[in-house]
Amino acid sequence: MPKKDPVTGKLKWYKSEGAVSVYSALISILIGMAVGSIIVIIVGMTKSNISTSGVWDGIRLVFLGVFSTGRDSAGQLSFGFNGVNIGNMLFRAVPLIMTGLSVAIAFKTGLFNIGASGQYLMGTMGTLSVGLWLGWTGCPKGIAWLLAFLVGVLLGGLWGAIPGIFKAYLNINEVITCIMTNWIAANLVTWWFDAHESFKNAAEGGKVGYIIPLKNVGVVTPKLLMDKIFAGSQANGGFWIAILIAVAMWIMMTKTTFGYELRACGANRHAAKYAGINDKRNIILSMAIAGALAAAGASLYFLSGNTEFYWSTYQKLPAEGFNGIPVALLAANHPIGVVFSGIFMSMLNISGLQLKYLTAYNEYIADIIIAVIVYLSAFSMLFKTVLSKKIKHDHGNVNAEPEGTEDEDAPEENPKEIASAETEEGGQK
């Protein structure tokens, strides 16, 4: 039985609901990495060209890849603080955090935003086009940066609103409309860049398949100290912006009426409507915000300046969009948690690259680990409900006693419970 503080009657912090989420996420991560290591071992044993020390190298890199400093003169792996790796990790985390936030906000409203890829592409198109165009016209760099960012975000928001409108007014499953809009966006973006020769990087040999990087016109995100801390890496101020946006989202979801309405719609759309909440408006706005967040990820990624966009993308959707799903799930859709899970996913990517460069394995082991974590996160939700139910149950007994003080359950949790109870009943009709 969980212990309670005798003075406040509240649960100890390490027994709280948030802590349980963190435990289940950590368990998923450990199991995922263990599965990755097992694959490393099995493959190492079956392949003749991988020795026992090669297997050991592989396992160490799965866990500690981001601290790898390459091989020393004796050919052994060495570990330590690697500013380039850690900086690149934070740099690559930015789009993951943003698409993760996008998926998480939609999840909180009860929507599964699988369309982050399309929204990401629309953001890419808006930011690159406006950034390059304003850069050429000689607009002040700061204003050009801001406009490029805002146009990208706006396009993504509009694109995200489409599945929202279909869901709100026609009740069409957002998964299917998101998939359709993804592919439409992929074609639109390719069409746009195909039709505008001036955006293509024809100046550098062999780069005509790419769009001119924004550093060529000087519209780039300021470094904001990141180049001092992680010299030689691609890290820039975009990381701080992503954290600011995550905090803003957390405040919006938990401290404002609007956020409360979104969550009420997510818990039970019909109950929310009965309580006087405009469910249609909230669904559309939630998808629009989700789209804007995904697009902001693309904007920050390409505004870093030295990233290049391969424009003929009509047959392939960007992986960042889908990777937002595991980021959100691992963080249990908590906006602040998304920052950490985004960094973690990015760390796995770096580990994968180290595996590719330093051992006979390849980077896809990181993707396998991520997939296993997503698979487990489906269970961990179950695990979490069981655990928090048990805690709440014990809790209720204490409340019945006279010492029981004010209601400890955060007030915003109550409607959710009522609403989910109603869903269960509604499902039986």
Next chain:
Amino acid sequence: MVFLLQQMMLYAVPLMIVALAGVCAERSGVINLALEGIMIFGAFMGVVFVRIFQGAGWTVEQGQLIMLISLILSGICGILFSMLLAFSAINLKADQTIGGTALNMLAPALVMFFIYMIVQQNTMGMAEGGAAGWFMIKPSTFGFPKGYSFGPVGDFFLNKVYLTTYICIIIFILVSIFLYKTKTGMRLRSCGENPQAADSLGINVYKMRYLGVGLSGFLAGVGGFTFAMTTANMTSNGDVAGYGFLALAVMIFGNWTPLNIAGGSILFGLFKCIAATYSTLDINGDGVFMLNELGISPYVYRMLPYIITLVVLAFTSKSSRVPKAEGIPYDKGMR
């Protein structure tokens, strides 16, 4: 014209098989978002099996046999892979959308990992030759000379087609009969509509859902193999161009009934085919490439299937008949 129709079938066949796979799972009450992942896995295993047979010394003469055996084996691999979804969705009552998404991420990761391990590059093809040379039915298969023509109808059915077109028709008939005319099929459907009532009549809901997901896994695996053979020249690169998701759309588009799905996938196949071949498409055989001369951007043609799906969904959403218990884990304790 024959060329257009044959090309259309090339795109429509894998779509139809996989959309029917979706029906089997969803009618039993499990959302199978993992169709894409199972297809990717099936396609990869299919290529692996073909390579194994080629390595074992089988030759072009046994092409159709190799194809049939590999097709069935990749279907079985599809079953095994889909059991991951069944376990999480049925036994652990986990969120089916998340479980499906996990498989969609796992399949390409595993496939790419092993492709790199096996061939040290990002695509794995056959050990020798190509799909057309080994598996395509041509006049020479029946002993006729190379440029021989069976006439327009005969050409459509026998010249430069894959056996999978016929397998698809058989699958369509079998799935229709299974779902509507057999006792097991009707029980399976009842589990997708009202599992509590089905259980009260002595039907094992868990077993039926496992059956639904398993069938779906088999068909999706077969569909993946078909995709790899007919449109990707028997190669696997951890990608099936979103066909699994498209099949899902076709399934919703076809209102969860096999006949409508067949129609939907042919329509979809037609648009996909126009997008791929519009510049060399000569519909009435007068030497004028009409669609090309209209001067519309190729991207419009490529977008068309998706836009049309959206529009059709918008207009038919009111009459949509979703299996009622779809996506809700069955809990014996609940009334």
